[in-house]
Amino acid sequence: MNVTDIWNLFPGLYSFSLMEPGHAIIRILLIFIGIFLVYMGYKDKLDPLLMLPIGFTMACVNAGILIMGEGQLTTLFVDPMVSDPIKLMDALQMNFLQPFYNFTFANGMIACLVFMGIGVITDLDFFMARPFLSLFLAFAAELGTLLTLPLAVAMGFSLKEAASIAIVGGADGPMVLFTSLMLAKHLFVPIAVMAYVYLGVCYAVYPYLIKLLIPKRLRAIPMDPMEIRDVPPSEKFTFSIVAGVILCLVFPVAAPLFACFFFGVAVKEANIPRFREFLDMLLSGSTLFLGFTLGALLSVNVVMDPRVFLILILGMVALLLSGIGGLVAGLIAYKVSGGKINPLIGIAAVSCVPTTAKVAQHCAMEVDETIMILPQAMGPCVAGVITTAILCGIYVTLVPLF
Amino acid sequence: MGDVGTAFRIILWASILGLIMCALIGVVILIVRRLTSSRKEGAEQT
Numbered sequence: 124m125n126v127t128d129i130w131n132l133f134p135g136l137y138s139f140s141l142m143e144p145g146h147a148i149i150r151i152l153l154i155f156i157g158i159f160l161v162y163m164g165y166k167d168k169l170d171p172l173l174m175l176p177i178g179f180t181m182a183c184v185n186a187g188i189l190i191m192g193e194g195q196l197t198t199l200f201v202d203p204m205v206s207d208p209i210k211l212m213d214a215l216q217m218n219f220l221q222p223f224y225n226f227t228f229a230n231g232m233i234a235c236l237v238f239m240g241i242g243v244i245t246d247l248d249f250f251m252a253r254p255f256l257s258l259f260l261a262f263a264a265e266l267g268t269l270l271t272l273p274l275a276v277a278m279g280f281s282l283k284e285a286a287s288i289a290i291v292g293g294a295d296g297p298m299v300l301f302t303s304l305m306l307a308k309h310l311f312v313p314i315a316v317m318a319y320v321y322l323g324v325c326y327a328v329y330p331y332l333i334k335l336l337i338p339k340r341l342r343a344i345p346m347d348p349m350e351i352r353d354v355p356p357s358e359k360f361t362f363s364i365v366a367g368v369i370l371c372l373v374f375p376v377a378a379p380l381f382a383c384f385f386f387g388v389a390v391k392e393a394n395i396p397r398f399r400e401f402l403d404m405l406l407s408g409s410t411l412f413l414g415f416t417l418g419a420l421l422s423v424n425v426v427m428d429p430r431v432f433l434i435l436i437l438g439m440v441a442l443l444l445s446g447i448g449g450l451v452a453g454l455i456a457y458k459v460s461g462g463k464i465n466p467l468i469g470i471a472a473v474s475c476v477p478t479t480a481k482v483a484q485h486c487a488m489e490v491d492e493t494i495m496i497l498p499q500a501m502g503p504c505v506a507g508v509i510t511t512a513i514l515c516g517i518y519v520t521l522v523p524l525f
Numbered sequence: 526m527g528d529v530g531t532a533f534r535i536i537l538w539a540s541i542l543g544l545i546m547c548a549l550i551g552v553v554i555l556i557v558r559r560l561t562s563s564r565k566e567g568a569e570q571t
Contacts, residue, residue: 251554251558254550254551254554254555255551258547258550258551259547261547262543262544262547265543269536269539269540270536272532272535272536273529273532273533273536275532276528276529276531276532277529277532282528282531282532282535285532286535355561357561358557358558358561361557361560361561362553362554362557365553365557366550366553369549369553370546373546509547509550510543510547513542513543513546513547514539514543517538517539517542517543517546518535518539521535521538521539521542522535525531525534525535
């Protein structure tokens with residue numbers, strides 16, 4: 124037995140010697156970034172619901188590279204690039220996440236299931252009580268979704284690719300999955316992964332953006348929860364059915380997303396405990412497997428695509444622009460209301476239910492521990508889901524026409 | 526590669542359509558509110 128044979132006993136380590144030095148260094152870096160994301164999730168600095176599964180699988184998939192067939196470097200997690208039917212059959216039998224990826228991920232089903240679960244936890248009270256204020260804030264918080272499109276085109280992406288990247292500004296993972304599947308399937312993996320990693324980053328970056336744009340005294344403006352009109356469940360139920368049908372009628376391409384979201388809301392308002400419990404569990408399970416699969420997709424082969432770096436920058440720009448749009452609209456609402464509205468609820472309009480609303484509440488509590496703006500922040504947060512879905516529908520319908 | 530001018534035309538159209546759809550959603554909420562409140566009042570009178 125020589126040294127090479129001993130190396131062969133540890134294919135994970137041996138595979139390093141078969142890689143180009145640049146790839147090997149990035150592979151090691153990805154393992155450490157994965158562990159770092161797990162740590163940040165554990166410490167609650169980034170959203171633990173996503174960072175824990177993404178970070179852990181990302182570290183494992185990059186560690187667990189082995190040699191298969193004719194010296195081919197691969198993993199036993201998932202191969203997102205396989206499309207040939209015979210190779211796909213092999214991959215389905217070998218890679219443990221391949222069935223999950225092909226039958227729930229690549230067809231957008233997981234996005235719809237997550238949306239159904241989000242519908243069940245969505246509280247429509249403030250949105251229904253102040254619809255035009257919520258929708259104004261939410262539309263302003265789509266600044267990144269709009270401005271990133273020409274920016275991405277200027278950086279060399281096609282219109283369809285640019286629209287898929289720009290929708291990251293809506294801060295709704297399922298929309299990003301859906302848009303990239305409809306418009307730029309070849310960029311689906313890097314765009315989807317970047318979108319979800321950034322949604323976690325919202326948690327960490329937006330507080331600094333708030334401190335930069337909103338003066339401390341304005342962050343402490345109290346908003347009385349009792350001011351919110353008591354919206355009866357029948358009103359919310361009727362709205363969910365009517366709005367769902369109208370949006371499906373206007374944007375059939377995004378109909379699965381609208382249908383799932385408003386069905387979730389309808390289940391909540393109809394108060395059917397069995398359905399509610401099931402959809403709550405479904406949301407937890409879908410989020411877990413979504414994060415787990417996304418992390419597995421973050422292998423060195425995907426990250427080494429040179430366009431990933433550009434998508435990374437554009438994703439961050441889109442989310443920052445949307446945050447700025449929301450906060451500026453929050454300041455306008457504060458002025459117009461004569462100082463009654465806390466401008467922090469503008470950041471919640473970026474969507475990413477309920478993370479941004481929690482960020483708004485957290486930033487307000489840093490100034491005054493007794494303040495409670497979460498119920499009001501949930502209004503623009505929900506409106507943000509609707510405006511992102513509308514823009515997703517518009518992009519998917521409009522872009523192929525140009 | 527796309528054309529930046531076309532991209533701006535798309536976002537202009539998207540903004541207009543988006544605003545119309547947001548207004549429509551707002552109007553739907555108001556109509557639903559009116560309908561459910563009038564039904565409630567009717568039930569109370571009965």
